[in-house]
Amino acid sequence: MSVIAWGDVEGPAVPGYGLGVAQRLGGVTAELGIRDGRAVLGWRNATGKALKGAPAVVRRDHAGELTRLRTAVRDIDRTLAAQAGRLDRQFPERRALPYAVWRRGLADHPLLGTLARRLLWTVDGVACGWAEGGLRALDGEPVPVGGGRSVALWHPLGRERAEITAWREWLERHGVTQPFRQAHREVYGPADAARLFATPHVLRQHPFAALAAARGWRYRPRLPGEDTFPHATRELPRWGLLAELPIQGVEGDGDLAGDCPGGPALIGTDQVRFLPLDAPASGRRADPLPLADVPPLVLSEVLRDADLFVGAAGIGNDPTWQDGGPDGRFRAYWASCVSGELTPCAETRREVVSRLVPRLAIAGRCAVEGRFLRVRGDRHTYRIHLGSGDVLMSPDDRHLCVVPPATAGAVPGPLPFEGDPMLPVILAKALLLARDTEITDPTIVSRL
Helix, strand or coil: CEECCHHHHHCCCCCCCCCCCCEEECCEEEEEEEECCEEEEEEECCCCCEECCCCHHHHHHCHHHHHHHHHHHHHHHHHHHHHHHHHHCCHHHCEEEEHHHHHHHHHCCCCCHHHHCCCEEEECCEEEEEECCEEECCCCCECCCCCCCEEEECCCCCCCHHHHHHHHHHHHHCCCCECCCCCCCCCCCHHHHHHHCCCCCEEEHHHHHHHHHHCCCECCCCCCCCCCCCCEEEEEHHHCEEEEECEECCCCHHHHHHHCCCCCCEEEECCCEEEECCCCCCCCCCCCCCHHHCCHHHHHHHHHHHHHHHHHHEHHHCHHHCCCCHHHCCHHHHHHHHCCCCCHHHHHHHHHHHHHHHHCCCHHHEEEECCEEEEECCCCEEEEECCCCCEEECCCCEEECCCCCHHHCCCCCCCCECCCCHHHHHHHHHHHHCCHHHCCCHHHHHHC
C-alpha cells in the first residue's frame, strides 16, 4: 500500500462553504450545516430560538445574501455527492495518507469531515471508526496515531465475518449512516463473474454511459451510423491493468432508437475482462488475464461496478419492460431478472432488510423468505423481489406494477448507508401493500 500526499488524492482544495459559521442578517442568525448527509440552512432569532425559515425582514432587506446562501446549499449537496463518489472509487488504488495529513485534510475539514467521520479506516492495518472526537477500535479504545502512522479506507475483503458483523453493529449503535456501502460492501470473486454474465445483459445505453462516468469508467455511446460499439474501460494504474466491459449490439435495437437521437437505446454486455494497461484501445489484440491472476480487491471492485451497471441501467429491473418491449422479444430476459437469483449486491440488501423489518409497524405482516420479502395484506399476499423490487401477487404470482407514493411510510431510525435507491423503494412498497385495503389510488386499486 503506497502512502501519498493528500493533494495527490484530492487535487484542488475543497471549499468549506462557511459551514458552522454563524452569519447575522437583519437581527437573525443564519448558519449552513449538514444533517443526515444533506446541506441545511438554519435560522435563529435574537434569543436563539430556531425558526422554520428565513423571516420576512431577511427576504426583504437581504435578498442577495439569501440567494447566496440558498445557492450554497445546492453547491454543498453537489460537492458532497462528488466527494463521496471520489472516496468510493479509491478502494482499488489502496491509497493511504499520513495520519496528520488525513486529519487535517479529511477528518477536520468542514465538509469532507462529514464524510470521513462516517467511514471506517485502518491505521497501519488496525481497523477503527470515528467516535468521541477520534479514531477508536471496536472495543472503544483509542487507536494510536503517532509515529508517522498511515490511514487507509477499511474494506471487508479478507476480514472475518464476525468482524464485519461487529462493525455493522458498531455503526448502528452510533447511529451512523455511511455515505456509501462500506461495512455492507459486497465482495465478488471469480465465481461471481461467471454468474453475473452467464447471460448477456441488456442495458439502456445512455443511463449506462452516465453511471459508468460516475464510477470512473470511460465509455462513449455509439453514434448513429457507426459499425461497432466502443467498449467501457477503467484504468487501474496502481496495478498496471485495464478493466474492460465489452459492449455489443442488441437485436432489433433499431426499433427503439427513435427516442434516442444520440444512438441506439439499448446495448448488450459481455464478460468483464482484464488487460495490460498498455493494451490497444479496443483490447481485441491483447490476451485477457485469467481472473484467478487478478488481484482480489481489483476483481471485487470491478465486478461490483458491473453489477451496479446491470442493476441501475438494465431493462431487467425496469417495470415498464414487463411486456418484453417490441414484439415481446425481451420478455424472457426481463422475467429472469425480476425474480431470479440474488446478486451479491442484492444479497447485501437482503441482510439489511432482515434487520430493518422487525422495527417496522408492519413487522407482523412481513418475513424475508429466500430472495423475496413476503408481505401479507388483507386483499392479497405479496412477494417483493429483493433484487429488482418487482412485486408478485397471490394467488398465482401475477406481476404487480406499483409505484408507492412518497408518503407510503418511513423507516424508523437511519438506514445503514446511502446510495441504494432500491432499498427505500422495497420498504415503501411493503408499507403500502401491508395496508392494501387503505389504498385509494385508482390505478393501484384497479391492479389489485
